[in-house]
Amino acid sequence: ETGVTQSPTHLIKTRGQQVTLRCSSQSGHNTVSWYQQALGQGPQFIFQYYREEENGRGNFPPRFSGLQFPNYSSELNVNALELDDSALYLCASSLPGGSGNSPLHFGNGTRLTVT
């Protein structure tokens, strides 16, 4: 059984640029959630995808968008990067039905630095 994998592990971007982060879910998991974790903070919910549709969104602006593919892998796209977007971006997959009734399995995250 393969776990959740994320790429890249680290990324440095300039303010105003765009970034795409990728996530492969754990085998058998069809729900993917994305979280932003600033230094010293808890993970903040960005959005969740289930069956290729957005299935819930946190308090993040529209420049944060995502996709889920038929194989359940997912992308997080952030446009017009701001300095405050610097954080660890965590992808988590879960069993069918969403994270409400099953635990989240997190990947190792992508560390994004915006300069």
Added chain:
Amino acid sequence: GQQVMQIPQYQHVQEGEDFTTYCNSSTTLSNIQWYKQRPGGHPVFLIQLVKSGEVKKQKRLTFQFGEAKKNSSLHITATQTTDVGTYFCAGMEYGNKLVFGAGTILRVKS
């Protein structure tokens, strides 16, 4: 919106001492989950509590869910150096948005 608060923010204990972290939600929860994140790592699921007043144990760890389903606690008996990390509670309202607390950082001095 829903808020989940955790205290203390940080605790430094001597190995062998007990440790407790508390979690409070501004709204009633359908369930609460606990995660542990080691330094430089990612959150790892520990347990989920669903029923009002539920108590679950995992070896030296005891988890409780309040009667009103708005608060929870994690108690570690006789801490060990392997317990070091940040412990997060995460509350689920009746939906699919899991809201994490800010976490409690545990340091254990041997």
